[in-house]
Amino acid sequence: MHKEEQTITEVGVDNLVSEVSKMYDEGYRLVQIGCGKYDDIFEINYSFDKDCKFVNLRLKITEGVVVPSITGVYLCAFIYENEIHDLFGVSIKDIAIDFKGNLIRTSVKNPFNTPTVTKVKAAKPAKSENAAAAGAKPDVKSDAKPDTKPDAEKKKEEA
Amino acid sequence: MAGRIVVPFGPQHPVLPEPIHLDLVLEDERVVEAIPSIGYVHRGLEKLVEKRDFKDFVYIAERICGICSFTHSVGYCKAIEAIMDLQVPERAQYLRTIWSEYSRLHSHLLWLGLYADAMGFENLFMNAWRIRETILDAMEETTGGRVIQGVCKVGGVRRDISDAKLKEMTAKLDSIGGEIEDLCHVFFDDASVKHRSVGVGMLSKEDAHKLGAVGPVAKGSGIALDLRQTGYSAYGSLDFKPIVETGCDCYSRCIVRAKELAQSVDLIKQAAANIPAGDIEVKVKGNPDGEYFSRVEQPRGECIHYVKANGSKNILRERVRTPSSANIPPLVKMLEGCQMADVPVIVLSIDPCIGCAER
Amino acid sequence: MSGLTKSPWIIHYDASSCNGCDIEVLACLTPLYDVERFGILNTGNPKHADIFVVTGSVNEQNRQVIKNIYDQMPKPNVVIGVGICACSGGVFKECYNVAGGVGQVIPVDVYVPGCSVRPEQIIDGVVKALGILEEKRAAFAAESKKGTDTGANADAKKDGGN
Numbered sequence: 095m096h097k098e099e100q101t102i103t104e105v106g107v108d109n110l111v112s113e114v115s116k117m118y119d120e121g122y123r124l125v126q127i128g129c130g131k132y133d134d135i136f137e138i139n140y141s142f143d144k145d146c147k148f149v150n151l152r153l154k155i156t157e158g159v160v161v162p163s164i165t166g167v168y169l170c171a172f173i174y175e176n177e178i179h180d181l182f183g184v185s186i187k188d189i190a191i192d193f194k195g196n197l198i199r200t201s202v203k204n205p206f207n208t209p210t211v212t213k214v215k216a217a218k219p220a221k222s223e224n225a226a227a228a229g230a231k232p233d234v235k236s237d238a239k240p241d242t243k244p245d246a247e248k249k250k251e252e253a
Numbered sequence: 254m255a256g257r258i259v260v261p262f263g264p265q266h267p268v269l270p271e272p273i274h275l276d277l278v279l280e281d282e283r284v285v286e287a288i289p290s291i292g293y294v295h296r297g298l299e300k301l302v303e304k305r306d307f308k309d310f311v312y313i314a315e316r317i318c319g320i321c322s323f324t325h326s327v328g329y330c331k332a333i334e335a336i337m338d339l340q341v342p343e344r345a346q347y348l349r350t351i352w353s354e355y356s357r358l359h360s361h362l363l364w365l366g367l368y369a370d371a372m373g374f375e376n377l378f379m380n381a382w383r384i385r386e387t388i389l390d391a392m393e394e395t396t397g398g399r400v401i402q403g404v405c406k407v408g409g410v411r412r413d414i415s416d417a418k419l420k421e422m423t424a425k426l427d428s429i430g431g432e433i434e435d436l437c438h439v440f441f442d443d444a445s446v447k448h449r450s451v452g453v454g455m456l457s458k459e460d461a462h463k464l465g466a467v468g469p470v471a472k473g474s475g476i477a478l479d480l481r482q483t484g485y486s487a488y489g490s491l492d493f494k495p496i497v498e499t500g501c502d503c504y505s506r507c508i509v510r511a512k513e514l515a516q517s518v519d520l521i522k523q524a525a526a527n528i529p530a531g532d533i534e535v536k537v538k539g540n541p542d543g544e545y546f547s548r549v550e551q552p553r554g555e556c557i558h559y560v561k562a563n564g565s566k567n568i569l570r571e572r573v574r575t576p577s578s579a580n581i582p583p584l585v586k587m588l589e590g591c592q593m594a595d596v597p598v599i600v601l602s603i604d605p606c607i608g609c610a611e612r
Numbered sequence: 613m614s615g616l617t618k619s620p621w622i623i624h625y626d627a628s629s630c631n632g633c634d635i636e637v638l639a640c641l642t643p644l645y646d647v648e649r650f651g652i653l654n655t656g657n658p659k660h661a662d663i664f665v666v667t668g669s670v671n672e673q674n675r676q677v678i679k680n681i682y683d684q685m686p687k688p689n690v691v692i693g694v695g696i697c698a699c700s701g702g703v704f705k706e707c708y709n710v711a712g713g714v715g716q717v718i719p720v721d722v723y724v725p726g727c728s729v730r731p732e733q734i735i736d737g738v739v740k741a742l743g744i745l746e747e748k749r750a751a752f753a754a755e756s757k758k759g760t761d762t763g764a765n766a767d768a769k770k771d772g773g774n
Contacts, residue, residue, distance in 0.1 A: 097335045098483060100546055123478075124465045126557050126574035139559070141546060146483050148546065170465040170582035174574075191288075198292040198611065201672035205297055205708045272626055272674065294628040295674045297709040303708055316703055317727055319632020363635060364765075382642035391638075400632045401728050608631040 102139070102150040107159060110140075112162045113151055117142045122149065127164075127174035129182050131206060136184055140164070155184070164188035173197075183207045257285065262596060273600070273607050279593060287588035289581055296609040299571050306566040307333055307541060308407050314558070318609040319400045320363065323356045325552040326405035329571070331406045331485060332547035332560040339535055343487070343499025347528040350487040352392070352402065352410075353549075354517040354524070355551050359388045359400075359519075360552035361477060361510045362602045365440065370506060371601045372449045377439055384436060389431050391422055419525045426518050433518070439509040450503035454587040454599035457501055464584040467576045468554020469513070473506035473548075475499040480550035491523045503602040510604075540566050551576055553604050571585035575609035617746045619651030622738070623661035625681055627714065628704075629668025632728030633695035637665060640731045647735060658684040663741055665734075666714045669697040669704060675717055682718045688748035690721040690741040694734055699723045 105113045123143035129138045138161065140151040155161060163186050164171045175186045176197040183204035262275040267293055272293040278286040314329035315322045318472050327349050366381030389399045395414050396402035404411045414422070440446055456466065461474035471478045472495060479495035481488040496512045498505035542564035549556050554576030562568040580603040587599050626634050640647050641654055644762065655661050658681045682691065693714045696702035701712045714720055721744045724737035 098546075098548070123462055125555070126572075126579070128559055128572040128574065130561060130570035130572065132561075132569060134421075141557070146480070148548070150546070168465065169463065170579070173578060173581050177578075193290070196290065196292075198295045199673055200292070200295060200297065200709050201711070202708045205300060272677070293671075293677070294626070294668070295671065295673070295709050296704045297630050297707040298704055300708060301704075301706060313703055316630045316632070316727070319630045319635060322630075322632065326629075379643055382639065383644065386639070386642070386644045399728070399730065400635060606631060607626075609627065 100148050100150065102152050105151045105153055107153065107155065107161060110151070110153055111162050111164060111167065114140065114167050117151070119147070120144070124164075124168040124170060127171060127178065129178045129184065129206075131182060136182060138178065138184070139224050157159055158185075161186045163187055163189040180204070181206045256280075260593070267591075270391050273605060275596075275600070277588070277593070277596065282593050283590050284588050284593060284596065287585050289585060291581075291607065291611050293611070294607050298612055299573060302568050302571045304567075305570045307562065308537065310568070310571065311406055312403060314571075314573075315401060315403065315405070316577070317612055318606050320360050320402050320606060321356065321551045321553065321556070321575075321609065323352050323405060324549055324556065325573075326402075327353060327486065328547050328549040328551075328556050328558040328573075329560070330405055330407050331544045331549065332558045333541050333562075333568075335545040335547060336541040336543040336560060336562060337537070339408050341409055341535060341538065342532040343529045344413070344531045345533045347487045347524050348410050348414060348533065350491070350524045351414070351521055351528075352396065352419075353486065354521045355388060355392055357428065357517045357552045358514060359385055359392065360604075361514055362388065364510060364552075364601075365436070365507070368598070370600050371597045372446065374445060377436075380436060384429060385434050387425065391425065394549070406534065409532070411534075413533050417429045419528065423522050423525050426521060430515075430518060433514050437514065440507055440511045445566065446507070447504060449490075449595075449598055450501050450507055450602070451500070452504075453595050454503045454591060454602050456583055456587050457499055458499075460586055461501075461583060464582040464586055466550070466554075467579045468604075469506050469509040470554065470580050470583055471496050472496060472509045474501045477554070477610055480548050480555050483548065485549060487524055487527075490527065491520055493520060506602045540564050541568060553577055553583070553606060553609070554579065573612055575606070575612070577603070577610035578604040580605070581610065592600075616748065617742045619653070620662040620738070620742060620745065621653045621655045621660050622663045622665055623655055623658050623681065623685070623772070624665045624667070625674075625678060627666055627668035627674050627678060627698065628671050628710065629695060629697055630728075633667040633697070633726075636731050637667060637694060639774060640734050645729065645731045645735060650675055658682075659686065661685050662689050662745060663738065664689060664691045664718075665694055665738075666691065666698050666720075667694045669701045670711045670714055670716055671709045672711065678714065678717050681706070688745065688752045690745045690748065691718055692722045692724060692737050692741050693720045693739065694724045695729050696725045698725045699725050702727055 122144045125141040125143045127140050136155050138153045142149045163175055169190055171190040172189050175189050176193045178184050179186050180195055180198045258279050260277045260279055262277055263273050274290045275283050276288040298313055302310055311326050315326040317325045362381050362385035365377040379381045393399050396404040398467040432557035438567050456474050461471050461476055477495045477497045481493055495511050527543045544561040547558040556576055557574040559572040560568055583601050591599055624637050648655045693699050698714045701710050704710045722737050724731055724733050
């Protein structure tokens with residue numbers, strides 16, 4: 095059975111770009127950037143290869159964290175970063191060629207960023223859906239609030 | 254000096270069998286910048302893992318692309334097998350190798366034809382596709398499908414090829430070997446092919462490395478990147494050396510593919526001569542739990558199937574990075590500074606497979 | 613106009629197909645199947661085409677593209693949905709970005725199921741479509757004879773004479 099050795103090193107948002115630069119200086123090629131959403135954690139894998147040696151950097155973030163772009167180091171990352179932005183809704187700062195959500199124009203916005211459905215217990219799905227819905231609602235509210243508040247304030251001012 | 258104009262190219266364009274859209278910024282006839290925009294073929298099939306169990310997903314993986322279909326199923330199965338530590342029988346590994354190389358033959362012949370067509374050389378297009386039909390016949394006789402085979406499964410393969418059939422297949426390859434050689438000679442030596450492709454679509458070795466080029470695009474720019482060197486399936490026990498050209502232009506990429514035809518024929522013959530007897534599959538028990546990046550060399554280059562699973566029958570995440578999506582940044586680089594009339598040839602030189610790139 | 617069904621011109625568009633059906637459509641043109649010997653030509657220009665071959669399913673992106681191509685084609689014309697994806701969405705039916713078969717956007721005359729479709733099936737589908745094209749042509753000719761002035765009549769007669 096052929097199984098490659100694959101190392102995974104965790105990095106943070108702060109040292110991502112410096113770690114990626116190190117890989118670049120050592121002559122690694124950027125293979126891919128892939129994202130996955132597990133529960134509420136976004137896991138972004140940066141894969142590198144040099145002479146068929148396969149190495150990964152892994153960044154774990156929660157919703158709302160802004161990830162720095164690595165296009166300053168590897169320009170080709172723009173295609174993966176735009177894809178992650180379009181599919182997962184992860185915001186990535188300073189992409190060299192930023193399509194602003196128009197690379198893969200899907201009919202559903204951020205299709206991969208759906209609440210994870212856990213199939214562990216049979217009784218709970220309804221609840222977890224409710225929780226998910228509840229989880230989605232505050233976002234709507236928080237979006238709506240800034241609009242309503244100024245209105246209310248305006249009314250006060252007018253009064 | 255004319256001002257800059259933007260010319261849209263695609264999605265429906267006579268030279269493109271598939272929809273890709275490029276905004277070409279032109280100064281007179283010269284392309285200053287090319288901005289790709291994709292999404293016409295995006296299906297979102299990676300998300301289907303939530304609805305299909307991990308064994309059923311093989312047939313979705315196979316339909317990521319109708320040209321690299323077999324190699325996609327090998328890539329996905331390899332990921333699951335690595336996670337579950339399945340010992341796939343040697344014979345199955347050899348059979349996978351044989352079919353993978355047949356896929357490469359069919360894909361490269363298809364590409365050589367399309368490339369000839371992009372140059373306006375229709376006779377050559379017809380000839381390449383005529384030879385390709387004999388490859389498809391062999392595929393159909395052994396798997397049942399012409400372009401979608403459905404023969405690879407987790408733990409092995411579905412069908413065996415008898416020794417008599419293997420002999421027949423190699424004999425057939427011998428008989429079309431001469432035709433393939435003749436075809437390649439046109440690509441190697443013909444003045445009109447050279448006129449259209451030498452020095453067109455330059456991509457230096459440094460750029461190819463920086464921009465993450467894979468497959469024939471990297472090999473045509475002097476980078477010996479071929480994952481068959483890692484020895485997956487039966488490649489470890491076959492004599493194999495990646496083909497590298499250093500011209501860095503469309504011509505080199507074309508030559509790499511033409512030379513790979515002969516190489517694939519050689520690999521099939523080696524595999525057919527050395528294939529061991531035995532089972533073709535191993536029983537799969539339980540569900541996968543873990544993660545693995547499976548890498549295979551497709552006709553278009555390195556393909557990654559990343560699988561993460563948590564022990565349930567639906568895997569958590571399948572991420573596919575196809576060679577075509579890796580080759581889009583190099584394409585953008587190649588198009589800079591080229592002439593408008595060369596755009597179709599350059600776009601085809603990366604062998605774009607949009608179905609793959611967008612999934 | 614009766615020459616229409618003797619030498620139909622085809623335009624092919626890949627909606628969100630996996631390529632499998634596309635390469636089989638192309639394979640129809642090449643020496644083994646060679647539909648050109650029947651006068652069937654592949655064209656890239658919708659205004660030259662009589663038959664619209666669509667492979668793959670519809671999504672939000674290509675909905676308008678398909679409609680544009682169809683609207684630009686001269687009437688009468690026929691549409692063939694090639695492959696199970698063009699019929700119903702096929703294995704990708706449940707994908708979030710797949711809306712379903714081509715029938716959702718434009719009227720389809722012939723469906724050719726299969727994954728992937730064999731070139732023989734495609735040719736069979738085209739031959740079926742020719743029958744429908746002939747019917748449509750006759751209806752179209754009758755319509756223009758009935759509803760218009762002598763000029764149109766003269767045209768129709770001229771065609772009949774040919």
